[in-house]
Amino acid sequence: MTRIIEETARFGPDTRTGAQRAYELDRKHVFHSWSAQKLIKPMTITAAAGSWVWDGLGNKLLDFSSQLVNTNIGHQHPRVVAAIQEQAGRLCTIAPQYVNNARSEAARLIAEVTPGDLDQVFFTNGGAEAIEYAVRMARLHTGRFKVLSAFRSYHGGSTLAVNITGDPRRWPSDHGSSGAVHFFAPFLYRTSFYSTTEQEECDRALEHLEQMICFEGPESIAAIVLESIPGTAGVMVPPEGYLAGVRELATRYGIVFIADEVMSGFGRSGKWFAIDHANVVPDLITFAKGVNSGYVPLGGVAIAPHIAATFATKAFPGGLTYSGHPLATAAAVATINTMHDEGIVQNASTIGETVIGPALRGFAERHPSVGEVRGTGVFWAIELVSDRETKEPLAPYGSSSPLMNELLAECKERGLLPFANFNRFHVVPPCSISAEDARFGLDILDEVLSIADTRVA
Numbered sequence: 001m002t003r004i005i006e007e008t009a010r011f012g013p014d015t016r017t018g019a020q021r022a023y024e025l026d027r028k029h030v031f032h033s034w035s036a037q038k039l040i041k042p043m044t045i046t047a048a049a050g051s052w053v054w055d056g057l058g059n060k061l062l063d064f065s066s067q068l069v070n071t072n073i074g075h076q077h078p079r080v081v082a083a084i085q086e087q088a089g090r091l092c093t094i095a096p097q098y099v100n101n102a103r104s105e106a107a108r109l110i111a112e113v114t115p116g117d118l119d120q121v122f123f124t125n126g127g128a129e130a131i132e133y134a135v136r137m138a139r140l141h142t143g144r145f146k147v148l149s150a151f152r153s154y155h156g157g158s159t160l161a162v163n164i165t166g167d168p169r170r171w172p173s174d175h176g177s178s179g180a181v182h183f184f185a186p187f188l189y190r191t192s193f194y195s196t197t198e199q200e201e202c203d204r205a206l207e208h209l210e211q212m213i214c215f216e217g218p219e220s221i222a223a224i225v226l227e228s229i230p231g232t233a234g235v236m237v238p239p240e241g242y243l244a245g246v247r248e249l250a251t252r253y254g255i256v257f258i259a260d261e262v263m264s265g266f267g268r269s270g271k272w273f274a275i276d277h278a279n280v281v282p283d284l285i286t287f288a289k290g291v292n293s294g295y296v297p298l299g300g301v302a303i304a305p306h307i308a309a310t311f312a313t314k315a316f317p318g319g320l321t322y323s324g325h326p327l328a329t330a331a332a333v334a335t336i337n338t339m340h341d342e343g344i345v346q347n348a349s350t351i352g353e354t355v356i357g358p359a360l361r362g363f364a365e366r367h368p369s370v371g372e373v374r375g376t377g378v379f380w381a382i383e384l385v386s387d388r389e390t391k392e393p394l395a396p397y398g399s400s401s402p403l404m405n406e407l408l409a410e411c412k413e414r415g416l417l418p419f420a421n422f423n424r425f426h427v428v429p430p431c432s433i434s435a436e437d438a439r440f441g442l443d444i445l446d447e448v449l450s451i452a453d454t455r456v457a
Contacts, residue, residue, distance in 0.1 A: 019056030128156025266290030270349030270377030
């Protein structure tokens with residue numbers, strides 16, 4: 001299949017003609033997210049298979065971005081494609097108030113891999129909606145309004161989700177009226193607590209969080225929302241004991257603990273959920289992306305029994321026309337079963353331990369442009385700096401730089417589709433990537449970092 005797609009994309013004149021027309025129509029009619037419309041020149045993708053994509057000129061690129069860190073199972077997996085096709089032939093759509101086989105089975109499979117007893121699932125169309133509804137559940141369960149969330153976080157682009165977000169995408173839409181209160185989570189490399197060790201950073205971050213709870217008023221706080229491992233903000237793996245400490249604080253003050261696993265869930269970290277690394281059970285888990293690799297939009301909230309009980313005899317005031325859509329949940333069933341059968345979660349762990357981790361640590365030793373590397377599984381970040389002593393980032397917070405743009409172009413020229421944010425490259429290939437393909441991408445990054453080295457102090 002891969003060979004056929006490659007030959008069609010690379011050599012088929014109809015494909016190139018179609019790609020050109022697609023680009024022209026895009027520039028005329030499509031309004032792109034997070035972009036100044038006249039300043040962008042988006043890449044056209046004509047085909048994809050496994051860990052690879054082909055652009056409108058027939059160039060083959062290794063997808064080290066998993067698109068938006070969601071194609072955990074890889075592109076065009078035949079079992080998932082077949083499941084969508086089969087479901088479409090049987091039942092394309094049905095309203096959410098009716099039972100359908102695909103949704104029921106997807107909920108069962110999700111409940112099997114969530115930690116603890118989070119055994120009920122509310123389905124949404126994506127991650128931002130999952131956050132919206134998880135917060136609504138927390139507010140109705142507690143009768144409180146405020147929500148604590150971390151700086152250096154991303155929770156979605158909808159109104160509430162973007163206000164909970166702790167990165168610059170929040171700024172244009174934040175009017176201070178959403179009940180969101182931000183705090184500093186642990187991040188030793190750029191510590192806000194003057195820590196010198198991971199243990200100090202953990203202890204001081206937890207002390208800071210408890211102070212925030214007390215100063216804001218525990219009786220006013222409905223939820224603490226945390227990415228178990230922050231994603232686009234920098235893949236900052238929390239120090240040992242931090243998530244357990246957050247769990248304890250939430251329990252002590254009667255606050256709902258929401259673990260945002262939209263990006264880190266379904267194998268990305270080398271476990272089914274990133275919070276599994278800490279052996280912690282939150283009250284709610286939000287998920288999307290990797291649950292079916294984005295083949296059809298799907299997200300959701302996994303719910304603990306004590307939260308679900310609030311709505312046992314009182315109606316939950318919320319719903320979506322496409323909640324638990326049959327095509328999306330059929331894709332989830334096929335994805336989760338395939339991840340079990342093909343050992344994809346274990347593959348992500350193994351690739352991280354034996355290929356990506358060692359290579360990136362080597363980068364940190366050899367390249368003066370690398371300030372720090374961090375991550376787990378197939379979820380890593382390379383922090384690029386212009387000066388290792390001062391830790392001055394290669395691009396300012398909330399923006400890019402000419403050098404970062406140049407490095408991105410060099411990656412693509414060499415056959416690598418990277419994920420970059422601010423001053424970082426993120427190494428986030430599909431969880432199913434082979435060691436050979438991973439090494440190919442890492443070799444390209446190694447070459448590109450050598451270019452960065454010549455331009456830094």
